[in-house]
Amino acid sequence: MNGDSRFTTMLYAYCVTRTKTESPRNLTGLFDREVFSITAGDLSAFASQLSDEPVVVSKHSVLTHQKVVGSLLEAATPLPFRFGTVVTQADLTSYLVSRRKSLLEKLAAVDGCVEMSVKIIWQQPPVDDQPELQTAQPSLAGTEFLRRKSAELSGSQQLIHVADNLAAWLKLLLEPSVSQIHLTVRPTQRLVLSADCLVPRVQLQRYQSTVEAARSERPDLHFLTSGPWAPYSFANIELEFKSQFGVS
Amino acid sequence: MSSPFDQVLITSGVEELEQSDLSLLETLDHVLNKGLVIAGEITISVADVDLIFLGLNVLLSSVETANEVVRKRSSE
Numbered sequence: 001m002n003g004d005s006r007f008t009t010m011l012y013a014y015c016v017t018r019t020k021t022e023s024p025r026n027l028t029g030l031f032d033r034e035v036f037s038i039t040a041g042d043l044s045a046f047a048s049q050l051s052d053e054p055v056v057v058s059k060h061s062v063l064t065h066q067k068v069v070g071s072l073l074e075a076a077t078p079l080p081f082r083f084g085t086v087v088t089q090a091d092l093t094s095y096l097v098s099r100r101k102s103l104l105e106k107l108a109a110v111d112g113c114v115e116m117s118v119k120i121i122w123q124q125p126p127v128d129d130q131p132e133l134q135t136a137q138p139s140l141a142g143t144e145f146l147r148r149k150s151a152e153l154s155g156s157q158q159l160i161h162v163a164d165n166l167a168a169w170l171k172l173l174l175e176p177s178v179s180q181i182h183l184t185v186r187p188t189q190r191l192v193l194s195a196d197c198l199v200p201r202v203q204l205q206r207y208q209s210t211v212e213a214a215r216s217e218r219p220d221l222h223f224l225t226s227g228p229w230a231p232y233s234f235a236n237i238e239l240e241f242k243s244q245f246g247v248s
Numbered sequence: 249m250s251s252p253f254d255q256v257l258i259t260s261g262v263e264e265l266e267q268s269d270l271s272l273l274e275t276l277d278h279v280l281n282k283g284l285v286i287a288g289e290i291t292i293s294v295a296d297v298d299l300i301f302l303g304l305n306v307l308l309s310s311v312e313t314a315n316e317v318v319r320k321r322s323s324e
Contacts, residue, residue, distance in 0.1 A: 117278075
């Protein structure tokens with residue numbers, strides 16, 4: 001690739017790794033283009049070439065992105081780019097150079113780990129489905145309105161309390177086998193709890209046994225588990241976004 | 249940003265989804281919503297609604313976010 005083409009050739013970027021990471025042979029990405037590395041010192045970014053085709057958000061393209069990142073995850077833990085990251089080679093190299101310190105710190109934080117996800121769906125209906133907890137309508141007579149309003153608030157608080165207890169229970173179980181855990185609790189939703197866990201590879205078996213034990217302990221809950229993933233949830237995208245554009 | 253699972257659970261039960269659908273949901277939840285962002289031109293288009301529902305809200309959010317990035321860069 002000659003010097004001028006670095007500023008015009010568009011690349012689809014998959015992830016960032018330390019330079020020593022080797023790419024699997026014959027690895028192809030979007031549009032069946034070969035995946036290769038762009039190196040800047042001790043950091044490399046894996047990308048494939050694009051021409052004029054738009055990157056379409058389709059099942060095939062999303063799964064291809066994940067296939068590439070997943071293949072590289074087998075050798076070492078990368079920092080994955082969000083789907084749809086299209087840049088020039090010059091911009092990608094500039095990114096590796098200007099963000100070197102931050103990227104090395106993030107790679108160190110996830111080194112030797114993978115991301116595992118647990119989602120819990122409970123059968124308890126949202127607040128609106130429970131008669132005593134239906135939203136109090138202002139048109140109701142005063143006493144009845146106040147009674148319904150009180151029940152609504154009490155029910156919401158109960159749900160929050162139960163959901164928070166559920167989150168605390170899961171966190172306590174998983175903490176011994178994870179490096180970091182991000183929990184999202186939505187008390188009024190059926191998907192009440194999402195946990196993204198950074199799990200050292202050497203702890204994977206222990207982690208999986210713990211999740212199975214949790215599943216057995218709570219047959220009233222529906223567990224959705226997945227992984228291993230590259231650490232999408234631990235790449236701190238929001239910080240990068242905010243510092244660049246001030247997006248809140 | 250909402251999870252791809254939110255809409256699914258509003259319109260149907262998780263028990264009704266096949267394992268392949270759940271796998272796709274999880275993939276979308278990870279690669280569309282999270283990961284590093286580089287300040288470059290993000291060119292994506294939404295097409296192909298062979299994705300389970302789901303994602304249309306999530307996809308559109310991702311596209312809007314991407315377009316916002318491009319607009320802000322253009323104004324700098």
